[in-house]
Amino acid sequence: MLSTLWLLLSFAVPVRGIYKFISCPHGKQCQKALLSSNDVLLQCSSAGAHWYYFFLQTRSGWTTTNTSVSNMVTTPIGHLLIRDPLPSQTGLYSCWNKNGTQETQYEIDFQDVSSLHITHKSLDQDPLHNESLELGRQETVFTHWEPWQDCNRCNVPGERKRLGYCYIQEPQEEPVPCGIFLGQAKLKSNRLRPEMQVEACLVPCDPQHSYHHEYTIFDSFSFSKESEALWLTCSLGSIYR
Numbered sequence: 001m002l003s004t005l006w007l008l009l010s011f012a013v014p015v016r017g018i019y020k021f022i023s024c025p026h027g028k029q030c031q032k033a034l035l036s037s038n039d040v041l042l043q044c045s046s047a048g049a050h051w052y053y054f055f056l057q058t059r060s061g062w063t064t065t066n067t068s069v070s071n072m073v074t075t076p077i078g079h080l081l082i083r084d085p086l087p088s089q090t091g092l093y094s095c096w097n098k099n100g101t102q103e104t105q106y107e108i109d110f111q112d113v114s115s116l117h118i119t120h121k122s123l124d125q126d127p128l129h130n131e132s133l134e135l136g137r138q139e140t141v142f143t144h145w146e147p148w149q150d151c152n153r154c155n156v157p158g159e160r161k162r163l164g165y166c167y168i169q170e171p172q173e174e175p176v177p178c179g180i181f182l183g184q185a186k187l188k189s190n191r192l193r194p195e196m197q198v199e200a201c202l203v204p205c206d207p208q209h210s211y212h213h214e215y216t217i218f219d220s221f222s223f224s225k226e227s228e229a230l231w232l233t234c235s236l237g238s239i240y241r
């Protein structure tokens with residue numbers, strides 16, 4: 001099983017931030033669906049490690065020692081930080097130690113966050129239904145839901161959300177994240193996308209739980225005259241919590 005936890009990095013990488021931490025047992029291969037545009041940190045605890053990556057859509061990749069991809073950085077302890085990942089970075093990531101032995105390997109599907117299908121349960125909006133792909137092997141596209149995240153408030157009505165990833169299953173086979181299943185294949189299907197569901201919640205405040213909310217204050221910005229719009233990017237924001 002993959003375990004995920006939050007890590008606040010203040011010294012290991014040049015830029016502070018909160019990243020979703022993805023780990024995989026030593027010597028194992030782990031498959032995982034995630035969302036694009038949200039920073040992640042792939043675990044590999046081996047100082048001086050180098051990473052080999054291979055992007056499925058473009059069938060390109062190399063090692064972090066002789067190529068650089070601007071949004072990927074190896075931290076001094078060996079983790080791989082991927083900032084603002086793109087759907088085209090769906091692929092294989094393997095970590096090798098100094099002796100040239102593979103430590104761990106990830107197959108990551110960065111599902112396109114801009115195609116997220118969002119529904120509100122308390123407003124009776126329907127999530128996506130299972131659909132068959134008709135590629136000839138009775139493939140079913142379905143949403144694999146993660147657990148509900150914490151309610152955003154306590155003692156008063158709040159909201160909580162959960163993420164759902166696109167998976168494809170063939171009969172008698174293990175389900176596979178859509179982007180990994182399809183690889184380079186481009187299918188025109190409106191079903192091949194991740195989901196988010198929101199619902200109302202009301203929870204008592206738990207004295208054991210520390211309700212520390214990190215926040216960023218934007219105090220220096222200006223609107224663009226043409227669009228009258230503005231993007232504020234919160235470095236502490238993440239769809240995963």
Ligand SMILES: *[C@@H]1O[C@H](CO)[C@@H](O)[C@H](O)[C@H]1NC(C)=O
Binds near residue numbers: 062063066
């Ligand atoms: C990068 O390193 C890998 C593995 O050592 C090697 O196979 C590949 O040819 C190198 N690529 C370049 C562009 O030097």
Ligand SMILES: *[C@@H]1O[C@H](CO)[C@@H](O)[C@H](O)[C@H]1NC(C)=O
Binds near residue numbers: 097098101
């Ligand atoms: C690399 O190999 C040496 C010699 O076999 C060994 O002592 C060391 O523990 C190995 N290091 C790693 C990170 O596996």
Ligand SMILES: *[C@@H]1O[C@H](CO)[C@@H](O)[C@H](O)[C@H]1NC(C)=O
Binds near residue numbers: 142
């Ligand atoms: C959708 O498909 C998945 C995977 O095949 C299956 O586990 C699930 O029960 C299906 N859901 C419905 C409502 O048919």
